[in-house]
Amino acid sequence: MTEADTCREFVTPKLVEAGWGNAPHAIGEQRSFTHGRIIVAGGKVRRGPQRRADYLLYYRRDVPLAVVEAKEASLPAETGVQQAREYAEMLGLKFAYATNGHRIIEIDYTAGTEREVDRYATPEELFSRLTAATHLPQAATPHLLEPFNLVSGKVPRYYQQIAIQRVIEAVLLGQKRILATLATGTGKTCVAFQICWKLWNSRWNRTGEYRRPKILFLADRNILVDDPMAKMFAPFGDARHKISAGDARQSRDMYFGIYQALATANADVFRQYRPDFFDLIIIDECHRGSSRDQSAWRAVLDYFSPAVQFGMTATPLREEARDSYDYFGNPVYTYSLRQGIEDGFLAPYRVHRVITTVDAAGWRPNKDELDRYGREVPDDEYETRDFERIVALRARTRAMARHLTDWLKGTDRFAKTIVFCVDQEHAAEMRQELVNLNSDLVRQYPNYVCRVTADEGDVGLAHLADFQDVDEPAPVILTTSQLLTTGVDAEMVKNVVLARVVGSRSEFKQIIGRGTRLKVDYGKEYFNIIDFTGTATQHFADPDFDGEPARIEDVVVDEDGVQVAVIAVEEDGEPLELQAEHRIADAGVALAGDDHVEPRKFYIDGGEVEVIGHLVYDLDANGKKLQVVKYTDYSGRALRTLYPTREALQSKWANPDTRAEVLRELSERGISFEELASSSEQPDADPFDLLCHLAWNAPLRTRRQRAEQARSKTQDLFAQYSDTAREILTLLLDRYIERGIIQFSALSELMKVQPFDRYGSPSEIAARHFGGVHAMREAVTRLQTAIYQ
Template sequence: MNEASTCRAYVVPGLEQSGWYYDPHNVIEQKTFTDGRIVVAGRKVRRRPEKRADYLLKYTRDYTIAVVEAKADYKLPGDGLQQAKEYAAILGLKFSYATNGVGIVEFDYLTGQERLLDTFPTPEDLWARLRAGEGIDDDDIARRLLIPSYIVDKVPRYYQEIAINRALQNIVQGKKQRILLTMATGTGKTLVAFQVCWKLWEARWNRGGKYTHPKILYLADRNILVDDPKDKMFAHFGDARYKIENGIANKGREMYFATYQAIAEDKNRPGLYKEYPRDFFDLIIIDECHRGSANDEGSWREILEYFDPAYQLGMTATPKRQDNIDTYTYFGTPIYSYSLRQGIEDGFLAPYHVHRIVTSYDYAGWRPSPGELDRYGRDIPDADYTTKDFEKKVALQARTEAIARHLTDYLKRTDRFAKTIVFCVDQEHADEMRRALNNLNADLVRSNPEYVCRVTSDEKDIGRRHLSNFQEVENRANTPIILTTSQLLTTGVDAPTCKNIVIARVINSMIEFKQIIGRGTRLYDGKDYFTIYD
């Protein structure tokens, strides 16, 4: 009897007999949980095989508790155990099973024990064992862990489900006051944050133990990082949402959004955050928490310390390094990490090619001619200038034009309508780059005046409109194809259409580098990889 026949004749009836096919429990058969890595060879693109579990056992709709791997009846019961254990480790499960339809082998990650079984455990048995192993003694805590997710158009992927469940468990069990999730750019941290908030909201969880909705603050350092989740993903909270801004400390809502700058103390006013009681918030979510919030000397750190009674969930895309050590010191070891490498390996993120260009100015350096003036008509001090000096100590227009020419030639050889973001030294450099690219692509600009646009903080609403049009997947006509920027787009911008990342400045931080290339890692139909033009 082959594997398929074994499943029909023995495995499914065995699982049904143990109660797994009866509500609220469920069995997901032949569940694919990765997409398979994208492999690019020349112009050919293929995917490696997906990872697929024979059976996932769900205690409830959103709570997977075990994995089962089945083999043909002429094989040993334990022949599929290594695969089952591998899948359980990836999926964050504590129980894995292998069977040939006649015998069953169980591996229990809670005890480290392996044993032979005649029948599958019941859902109640596994849930009781999991509760005992995880110290979930309180029935009310157990109930809160099983609150269903809000059904949105994006069903959580396996790693998001792990992150959601671990964050939720840490909070409702009171394990840690400060919690950290490290997840690569493009892997859906906002969805994780939303589902955690929704489950706590539906569970009527709060620190005081009252049966009321929690008060939650979503905190970040840029308006785009706050406005986008507030107006999109978190729109399901309806009128419970409120953005703290313009010096007004409203206390009559439950789901708050704010930038550090809007509530922090500065030379013109005391901190607006102090108008809220220290214990006002039950949970604070800090997006891109490596960006100053956990810096020992940062004024923003004072906000987190002021609201110390609240549970604090930090989210970052950057692994622990020397230049973000304060973040990991403050929040501690991540309760879950999902790396850029793993995202690419699973096929959820786009792989990348590196196209390296070295201009003659970067290779040999540059020295001004006697009496040479800068763009403002000032004498340029006589010195040898290298890459680190360009657009900082000296603005070298010829270098900017050389980079723009290289990029234009590359796009002409590949695809002139491939969405591209150029990261420049500062806003002035971004404007010079925009002008150079505009003039080199005048044939396309005649029909699409917004072919090249600058998006920096100076543009305000106009820049946001350009960015929104750039992000548009459905309509590519008469939208920006190339954006020049400096710092604004390094983080928190969902741009699945972006196929080229151009780095036209020196980056001395691995954190910033990973944030920048994260603009290109998201996939969409017609985009299988992206290019880093360095």
């Protein structure tokens, strides 16, 4: 019996017998809970395998309790134990079953047991065990079981469901400070909304009265509250209200506010509400300062201390986020950037490290050189962290803009792009350079390039709204400094450009989070980080970073922004290190932090800046450590880890059936034959020979040479068929010479197109000229084997 037969004949009837069939939603069969990692190879995108549970058992529509892993009846039930455990732990479930239809093994995480049982537990039994283990009072269960609001049609993903359940359990158990850590782009707002909805709709509140709770959604920017209030929280209808200095009404249930409006310089608006007014406060981006003891915004949280306070952040525990963890405690749930990419919910990214001459070697003024305003520039060696802070080099900005423009021309000129600059002035200069370099499109789309900073106000927000609209062609490029680092849900961002140093790990994650959202139906499946400052490679080199890129390239461009070189680096090479502290010029110009007013700068309008480097950073074969290697070196090393010898590879490659497995393994490691042929400048080489050359320095042979070899070795094969059959086999060899490897699985499709279609359909060709389908496949297999002998 197959696994499907086992499920149909034995597993499902026993689940129904245990009471799981009493509700239509109780048994979920073949439930996929991930999308499958997006794998980018050679510019082509495919999905990796999904995680799929044979059965998920639900107590209520939105409350899964157990996973069941079924194996075919001929296998021991123990075969499914490890997978059942893996899925249960991933899904946050406390119960799992492994079965072969006859024997049932129950895994109970609440009791720490794994034992064979004669039946499945009933829904009531499992839920009773769960509530007893979590010490959840019986009176609190209706709040936990309140259904999600699915009006929008978006069903929370598995990790969102876990986060929602964990937070609500903590609330119901009386925990006053709660934290959840979810990577940027994974839907923290959705989690917050469903928590609010379940508690609001089930009339939970701190005092146990029969009333709806008063909830405050708190952030530090208008964009972080306005967008959720208008969109995600729309089902709350007239219960919503945004607190402002002039409107502190108290008759609603779902409140929104920013710290700046609640705690103004002239009056503390928040004090118009009683300290115990709110039952629940949700703090979005809670790592951004409100939990620091010295923060002026901390007064808001301290004042409303009776409320349950739930903080959301994308920043794992590190020094820059320690205040949040000290205040809220350890997170009840964490979902990392790495996991989001692995599950296929977040877009993977490729990193291009672009190095200019002045960033590589530094910049020093000429003797007695004056800046734009006639001031003498202090004689010093200025480096990446100094540019646009102490000295503003217009030539450097121009080189960046030229390179970015050429990048877009070579890829997609309408790919949504955000350029993060040092300050608003730098963003203005970058916008101007990009406008002039893209004048052909600016004539047609006046807002092709826009600056969106605090100075633009409502005009900038209007540009941002158009940028976020997937159906609006312009703006395409936004230049900014700080405003767009968080809270901008722009699903079509395909390029994130770093024109400034980002030293903070949390800010860096927020910035790259602008591109992690997927929009597959619009062609957005991955994005690029174009790094002019070394920020990305510095953070990726940190062993604690939790989301590696698919690939990193270091590009060298000249003053026209044109790529001029690829710098070869040893496998153990190091990226350019950034100075840990801001340097101070001899003139005594102090460099302020990112959150302070920028210091006086020296403006240098002349000079030339070129791009001089393009390095390739890749992961090792296990996808763990970021290394500095050329793409060809990486491919050769990855191949040797899969196949220790050339003979081991050849034995699998020569057979069309096993070759598909080789191709899959190479693709999963990001190895593309098109990219290899381009990188090694060997467009006519056979893929097998190219791989062997890179891995073992074997001699290269062209596809034509291998085809001629195959003809000479298969003369007996050609002789046994008619003239027409020989013509078809010769055409197959010609197609191999033109396009490369012939895949056995694609033979029937190949026979449907020119020039093969003139001989008839695939079945007609097989019957008339080869003596049947099996005989034709055998002939083609022999031909392919001869190619690789």
